Amino acid sequence: MAFEPPPRLVRALGETAPAGDDWLARLPGAAEQAVARRGLSVERVQVPGGRSSLVVLVRQPDGTPAVLKLAPPRARPESERAALRHWAGLGAVQLLEADGGDADVGVLLLERLHPDVSLRSLPEAKALLEAAGTLRRLWVEPPAGHVFETVAERTGRQALAMRAGTGSDPEAAPLVAAALAAREELLGGPPGQRLLHGTFRQSKVLAGERMPWLAVGPDPVVGECAFDLARLVRDRVEDLIAAPSGPAITRRRIKRLAESLEVDQERLRGWTLFRAVESGVRARRVGRGKDAELLLEFASWLN
Secondary structure (H helix, E strand, O other): OOOOOOHHHHHHHHHHOOOOOOHHHHHHHHHHHHHHHHOOEEEEEOOOOOOOOEEEEEEOOOOOEEEEEEOOHHHOHHHHHHHHHHHOOOOEOOEOOOOOOHHHOOEEEEEOOEEEEEHHHOOHHHHHHHHHHHHHHHOEOOOOOOOOOEHHHHHHHHHHHHHHHHHHOHHHHHHHHHHHHHHHHHHOOOOOOEEEOOOOOHHHEEEOOOOOEEEOOOOOEEEOHHHHHHHHHOOOHHHHHHOOOHHHHHHHHHHHHHHHOOOOHHHHHHHHHHHHHHHHHHHHHOOOHHHHHHHHHHHHHHO
């Protein structure tokens, strides 16, 4: 079978590929080798798939359905492996191999969920309720001696990129300044020490057999829970922007999520502002103008 990466993956990785990166060119061969080493039979490549990895629906030698995931080093797949190992299937997809081995760095064999059924298929209120329940299971103490990135470290890198881009994007400068100020204030508060999903949103929670809903695709980070919850606040942002009452809906969503998960509302608002501005500035930098406009308009409601 030809393991052609879906167009969505090609576009997304092309936006962030460093000079000389040939991971996409090597991907079909790497997928063939990973399948052969495990004796898997291939059903299909998941399309449209994600923005950072190739996802292949496979069956193990005994016929059990599974998922083979291949990701480039810049997507931090080994950090994902470590988080999934620590969660051990509680709230997250089950890792079927503890270690892919030196020959398979960046390759994960995972429990098969229902790839086309995420929380986005549910009505808004139900989706947020199930999302909150999933996060309660994921927010645990990180393992002793962990090497996960911290919220301060990740947002520090992001803040540097935001400052560097302000000169070429004066329209976004006031929002960038507000987001950076919010980050400085938030980092001055009590540090959080929970293992976080890192990119949690409705589309990252899929229906399963072992449990009704399980999280997939973490980019794990250690820090306070409000940071993890912030990305969920802007879920279905296109619907929020289209709604005349979008700002009011967003305020109610922050209040509801903060109360249900015992997170400080102001800290959640601050991290939501920072993450929306960071995503908007990054989207504009790589040429996704429509996404940038949506995100920055949303962020303006929080400033």
